[in-house]
Amino acid sequence: MSKPTSMPEIEWQSRCELAALYRLTAYYRMTDLIDTHITLRVPGPERHFLINRYGVAFEKMRASDLVLIDLDGKVVESSYNGGRVNTAGFIIHSAIHDARPDLHCIIHTHTVAGMAVAAQRDGLLPLTQHALKFYGNLAYHTYEGIALSLEERERLVADLGLHKAMILRNHGLLASGGSVAAAFHEIYFLERACQAQIQAMSAGVALSIPSEEVCRHTAAQFDRDGIDGIIDMAWKAALSLIDDQRADWCS
Template sequence: MPIATNGTHIGSPVKTQTPVQEDDDDSRRELERPVDVKEDMRQMGQRQRVTMILNSSEFRDELDAIITDALKHGPHPASLISLQQISELLLPHTSRWTTVSSLSRAGGSVIVPINDIRGVDSTTYSKSERLLRCKLASLYRLIDLFGWSQGIYNHITARVNQEQEHFLINPFGMMYHEVTGSSLVKVDVAGNIVDPGSTTYGINRAGYTLHSAIHKARPDIKCIVHLHTPAVAAVSAMKCGLLPLSQDALFCGKISYHDYRGISIEDDVKKLLVEDLGPINKVMILRNHGFVACGETIEEAWKYAFNVINACEVQVRAAPIGLDQLYLPSSEQQKRIADVLQGNINEASDDKKWKIGELEYECLMRILDNAGFRTGYVYRQPLIRTIDKSATFKDVEVPPAASSATSFVDAGQTQTEP
């Protein structure tokens, strides 16, 4: 009979091992334990690990170092930053940067609230300024979440009041996702700091030059957004400028252009900026640089910035086929389409008048609030319809007319009777 190399006979039946019976009492109890009890025990194990971390001397030392370092830097949103650092020690790390498609799930491991005006600060500012600070800080967060910010550079300014010519701007040294309502710096038209906010940072005076020149010459403008995303910078370098290829481009209306002259704060540069923008236009392309979007409200400036960036994205994607292959609507068509777009923006189906960008901005604020940003935004339109409980309702508001199933037959018989 053939013999295998391991010494067993080929063809002989193979002996299978029978499973060992679980006679251990602990194993049997584990198998018979209910699912909810197992889940409770699993959570107890997780809490034990958290307790071990909190009782760790290394963790306490690192926490003390964070708090001590925060206290040394004086008045600062230190509590929020310390909270962020502490949570990053305990929570799983996730990316802070999000794309437009994931805006509804915005945020990283911790979210710094936008409306952080509390205590003494709440009495320092008027109600209108508190709301303006929160709304402007929310715009900084939106631009960061859409991926349009570039570190600590680029700026958005908002006019606080018309009488004193005071403006709000981000502190130079903070990222866009760090900007809060209390951290914004209040300056006058010359760039002198009126209120430093809750941080120790100043402002970018060279960057503020563009804003101050426009604010001074155009009192109708309340907010200015200055950005230079890659797509906009690419279009700004094209001799053709921004073409009317899409509805986003047509919405912007007539666009101004300003030739690049470097970063300068000279008076002649300010004069050229104002002349190039003109008395009516609200969008200006800065050659080889970026763009400026202006608005009578923060919402309007946001809307123009949103459309400019989208229009430039379309043009950059369409440019490789050749500009001579692109279809451009006529001047009459452009004006007619722009008028329709501008008109439809201001009215909703509920007949409530909305200014440009307000309806979209309110939707975005709702997304941020649902994500935990605490914007402090005051909504004009409640999301859920409510019923006035003070009014009395009857079972039948308008009583139906008396009728029966045979009313038509009865009427016919009545007419035929002599």
């Protein structure tokens, strides 16, 4: 199915890009049945954002499966395809979209490694180069139960601060960025860092942690704007892995 004639081109392109991100999240095995969620703000003064129609497998997400909602969780009348939206997804994502206009895309996952690190008192340890990307740049939010309360939004935003990634304790991971490519880069590195930590700890031997100086230096190296174009190159390379599905996800 092609773009409806009444839909702005920018919304359709946002839908296609977000649907591709859902499929890549599945490709890299970061899904949890129909739970977890990814959102993308549609450019414009209305501050609307897209979220998945609850019940669709990430592997099969299409542009038409995404629901356009406002910051109050109401489905926008011009939405291409309405449907049920996960309440917890709305609570978490609307809070950040409202408070952080610089973060256009937000990804939340419940991977085994992510949940395992979220359950550890010390959180993510500076054990690997992937983990050092987040050294001094990672927030934590204390678990309050399933995110169904509007009151939790203020605490989520306060805990996130100026960071782009956060560990939701006893829950999972959250990563974001100014673009789909940037958000994907954040969650990919955070997930890999968690996987490496759990595997390293399972060996039952002493762990090697770099010096404070090296940790800070490495984090600063990662913090270059756009990392010299690597983020966009990585996104395009990842998309090539599912390019044979393009006609389906953009429908």
